Amino acid sequence: MKLVVLERDSVGTDIDVSCYEQFGEVTCYSNTVTENAAQRVKDADIIIANKVRLNESTLKDASNVKLICQFATGFDNVDLEYCKSRGIKVTNVVNYCTSSVAQHTILLALALTEKLAYYDQYVKSGAYSAQERFSHLDRAFDELEGKVWGIVGMGTIGRRVASLAEAFGCKVIFYSASGNSTCTDYERVELDALLRKSDILSLHCPLSDRTRNLINKDALAKMKKTAVLINVARGPVVNTQDLYEALMEERIAAAGLDVLEKEPMAKEDPLARIKDSNRLIVTPHMSWTSRESRIRLVEEVAKNIEAFLAGQDRNLVNP
Numbered sequence: 381m382k383l384v385v386l387e388r389d390s391v392g393t394d395i396d397v398s399c400y401e402q403f404g405e406v407t408c409y410s411n412t413v414t415e416n417a418a419q420r421v422k423d424a425d426i427i428i429a430n431k432v433r434l435n436e437s438t439l440k441d442a443s444n445v446k447l448i449c450q451f452a453t454g455f456d457n458v459d460l461e462y463c464k465s466r467g468i469k470v471t472n473v474v475n476y477c478t479s480s481v482a483q484h485t486i487l488l489a490l491a492l493t494e495k496l497a498y499y500d501q502y503v504k505s506g507a508y509s510a511q512e513r514f515s516h517l518d519r520a521f522d523e524l525e526g527k528v529w530g531i532v533g534m535g536t537i538g539r540r541v542a543s544l545a546e547a548f549g550c551k552v553i554f555y556s557a558s559g560n561s562t563c564t565d566y567e568r569v570e571l572d573a574l575l576r577k578s579d580i581l582s583l584h585c586p587l588s589d590r591t592r593n594l595i596n597k598d599a600l601a602k603m604k605k606t607a608v609l610i611n612v613a614r615g616p617v618v619n620t621q622d623l624y625e626a627l628m629e630e631r632i633a634a635a636g637l638d639v640l641e642k643e644p645m646a647k648e649d650p651l652a653r654i655k656d657s658n659r660l661i662v663t664p665h666m667s668w669t670s671r672e673s674r675i676r677l678v679e680e681v682a683k684n685i686e687a688f689l690a691g692q693d694r695n696l697v698n699p
Contacts, residue, residue, distance in 0.1 A: 384424040386412040395674045399682045435459035449681045460698040471684040471695040476676040477668035482540040484667035488636030492608050495519040497657035525549030530578030533585030534563040557585045575602040587614035597622040608634045612667045615640040624650035638667040
């Protein structure tokens with residue numbers, strides 16, 4: 381049995397992946413792009429991947445492939461219909477990073493609402509040491525208690541964020557982008573109401589035709605000027621240019637982003653011009669990457685392989 385790990389570094393070089401050696405001969409590549417994928421998988425029985433395109437052009441000469449395991453929940457890089465026509469099973473991993481993403485969501489919200497960057501710089505600049513007063517009150521901030529926390533996407537991560545927001549005393553409301561949510565623990569509202577009422581709005585929805593550009597110029601115009609937007613879902617859920625203009629014109633207070641329309645961040649991305657971390661914080665798609673989360677991811681892929689070899693379907697996305 382030959383296993384090929386195409387994007388080994390996507391789980392971090394500090395995480396051990398030797399558990400895959402129990403299944404056969406393992407070849408790891410730190411990263412793989414579409415142009416060299418076909419050559420690397422041509423002798424593989426099992427492929428472990430993340431973002432690289434796996435379709436007819438990259439798999440046509442890989443006659444032995446029986447299983448593709450995603451180092452992720454998403455699988456839009458894989459042509460499921462083609463794989464099904466070939467009898468290739470495709471699996472993903474779910475709910476491995478819920479705690480990590482929810483924690484990062486709260487971190488971004490707190491850092492922006494409390495003007496943390498400003499106060500940290502105030503001390504480091506020497507201004508605090510030079511003043512006579514014991515405190516510094518020049519940037520007012522509010523408590524989360526009593527605020528309205530709006531959520532788009534009340535899945536596993538959305539629900540975890542909701543429970544954390546409640547612990548801070550927030551009132552939680554949500555909008556179901558799919559329209560299929562069965563959640564009854566929190567008030568469900570239409571999008572317009574969510575935009576108008578939310579003091580903090582966090583996005584936890586998949587990218588789909590319904591959610592692409594969901595937060596655009598019109599949506600941002602309906603939000604409070606004091607509102608904070610958090611996107612830890614997918615970059616294209618938010619229109620980059622519209623958000624840039626809203627921040628520069630102070631139509632919303634701040635935004636915290638862990639995902640962007642193009643990743644890595646394009647040099648021409650207008651958001652790159654905003655250097656004020658009190659207005660905008662951008663992190664490099666790392667909200668899911670706690671050490672514990674990445675260990676769970678690697679272990680879950682091993683369980684998917686083990687189940688496959690035992691003739692069982694586990695986390696199958698193309699039944």
